Amino acid sequence: MKYPRSTNRYCPTCRTHTKHNVTLYKKGKERMLNQGRRRLERKKAGYGSFPKEIFHKNAKINKRTTPLLECSECGKKQYAKSYRVKRLELQEV
Numbered sequence: 001m002k003y004p005r006s007t008n009r010y011c012p013t014c015r016t017h018t019k020h021n022v023t024l025y026k027k028g029k030e031r032m033l034n035q036g037r038r039r040l041e042r043k044k045a046g047y048g049s050f051p052k053e054i055f056h057k058n059a060k061i062n063k064r065t066t067p068l069l070e071c072s073e074c075g076k077k078q079y080a081k082s083y084r085v086k087r088l089e090l091q092e093v
Contacts, residue, residue, distance in 0.1 A: 011071040025066040
């Protein structure tokens with residue numbers, strides 16, 4: 001799917017339509033001491049098999065791709081509607 005690299009959108013901070021630069025959202029590095037990681041490590045410790053079931057029936061073949069909009073005036077970022085496509089290509093318009 002082709003998506004514009006810059007678009008004119010409403011900015012809630014500026015309260016007007018401004019030009020937004022578009023990038024793709026990427027997950028940040030996971031912290032090793034967050035609660036979910038600590039809980040999983042505690043369950044995995046000791047004798048036994050993996051504590052959570054491993055999902056083998058892969059129903060979805062596409063991940064959701066989320067465009068990230070950055071206002072050119074104030075620099076605030078907001079998410080756009082996410083799409084379930086194989087590839088989201090940013091292009092100059």
